[in-house]
Amino acid sequence: MLNVVECAAAAVAPIKNGSTVMIGGFGVAGQPVELIDALIEEGATDLTVVNNNAGNGDVGLAKLISLGRVRKIICSFPRQADSHHFDAKYHAGEIELEAVPQGNLAERIRAAGAGIGAFFTPTGYGTPLAEGKEVRELGGKMQILELPITADFSLTKAVTADTAGNLVYRKTARNFGPIMAAAATHSIVQVSNVVQRGQLDPEVVVTPGIYVDTVVAIDSPAVGQA
Amino acid sequence: MTRMTRDRALSPEELAEVVAADIPAGAYVNLGIGQPTLVSNYLTPEDDVTLHTENGMLGMGAQAHGEEVDPDLINAGKIPVKETEGCSYFHHADSFAMMRGGHLDCCVLGAFQVDRNGNLANWHTGKPDAIPAVGGAMDLATGAKQTFVMMTLTAKNGQPKLVEECTMPLTGVGCVSRIYTDQAVFLIEGDGSVVVRETFGCDVEAVQELVPFALERA
Numbered sequence: 001m002l003n004v005v006e007c008a009a010a011a012v013a014p015i016k017n018g019s020t021v022m023i024g025g026f027g028v029a030g031q032p033v034e035l036i037d038a039l040i041e042e043g044a045t046d047l048t049v050v051n052n053n054a055g056n057g058d059v060g061l062a063k064l065i066s067l068g069r070v071r072k073i074i075c076s077f078p079r080q081a082d083s084h085h086f087d088a089k090y091h092a093g094e095i096e097l098e099a100v101p102q103g104n105l106a107e108r109i110r111a112a113g114a115g116i117g118a119f120f121t122p123t124g125y126g127t128p129l130a131e132g133k134e135v136r137e138l139g140g141k142m143q144i145l146e147l148p149i150t151a152d153f154s155l156t157k158a159v160t161a162d163t164a165g166n167l168v169y170r171k172t173a174r175n176f177g178p179i180m181a182a183a184a185t186h187s188i189v190q191v192s193n194v195v196q197r198g199q200l201d202p203e204v205v206v207t208p209g210i211y212v213d214t215v216v217a218i219d220s221p222a223v224g225q226a
Numbered sequence: 227m228t229r230m231t232r233d234r235a236l237s238p239e240e241l242a243e244v245v246a247a248d249i250p251a252g253a254y255v256n257l258g259i260g261q262p263t264l265v266s267n268y269l270t271p272e273d274d275v276t277l278h279t280e281n282g283m284l285g286m287g288a289q290a291h292g293e294e295v296d297p298d299l300i301n302a303g304k305i306p307v308k309e310t311e312g313c314s315y316f317h318h319a320d321s322f323a324m325m326r327g328g329h330l331d332c333c334v335l336g337a338f339q340v341d342r343n344g345n346l347a348n349w350h351t352g353k354p355d356a357i358p359a360v361g362g363a364m365d366l367a368t369g370a371k372q373t374f375v376m377m378t379l380t381a382k383n384g385q386p387k388l389v390e391e392c393t394m395p396l397t398g399v400g401c402v403s404r405i406y407t408d409q410a411v412f413l414i415e416g417d418g419s420v421v422v423r424e425t426f427g428c429d430v431e432a433v434q435e436l437v438p439f440a441l442e443r444a
Contacts, residue, residue, distance in 0.1 A: 028297045029298050030298070076359075079357040101362070103325060103364070106319040124364050127397060128396075142399070173297075173298040175282050177317065
């Protein structure tokens, strides 16, 4: 059943030490800034974070990393011009990195939500990122075995939710939102507004409410760092 | 459009025009970050090419400026862009399924090294302290129907970039079909032979001196 809460702090309160947390967003688009800030305040540590990147600048995920709260990060593109907090922790040996090709990252998240036990893909075959993975020739192509990425929680952003938990996104801010909401045991979504059942056209719903556990309305969400 | 002369090595813009001319009308195309992005400047409405950006959009338009900037509308390089008529949005798994499922006609990528068998190295220099950051490069290289590489023929230090066998960590195996460089266009035949399709401002002998294996002539 959907839980509509009053504030971001209440939304992230169930996140415990040692949790695996998926965080949506690609660059500024779709970053759940207020939920990440609430997680920073909430204090859970020893986290495994799944995100496309490893934090930018000094706020949000970068701040969570700089505070030493992230034990491991699973992402496709950690190194960026302003990923200095991750870079420092990585070179100090204080954070574990699992680098994953972006399509494998997305498909592994999707697989978790869809109950797929594993899949073979040509992406990454013959590269250092396939080391130690099972290889098979299928359909005339060399392919590697990839496992789903599950999570205890997901923090994502959409534009509108109805009180049935159905979600609508905006432009490229959709990115990882739908698949992370489906993959996590407990999905937490920040939206700009919550409307009553029946107010969203069923034909335009992107994430059906079955995947959504907690929704919080943040009136004027901040724009994240690139 | 630049009026191109082919009697000297090409600038990145001129090379982008050569690549654009080879993209079939009506194609679905992904242009990698960096130099390949320039190709979009030479695609015309008559070409009817649809650009894909892996963060979840088909029909990506030009870069947005000033009041057009919308933080919810960016490309894979995290640059604000605009919509085109008929564009669409989708989530990340659908976006990569489009790529991995072989639906994209062509992608254009940069490269550190490409070898005679079409192996591509473009994500990691192999330095032991480098942080591995791959993004969508492996999916693009392996998933598109055709992978074109756009690069200079030699590195800044003069080392060849078209090589016998890649020494840097691979992005994809046997995935590159064509290489566009400032000095020549190469076709990778798949049997280890590489054909020089055309040269810019030099002859095949001069190009051969910069490539450490025997090239075939068109």
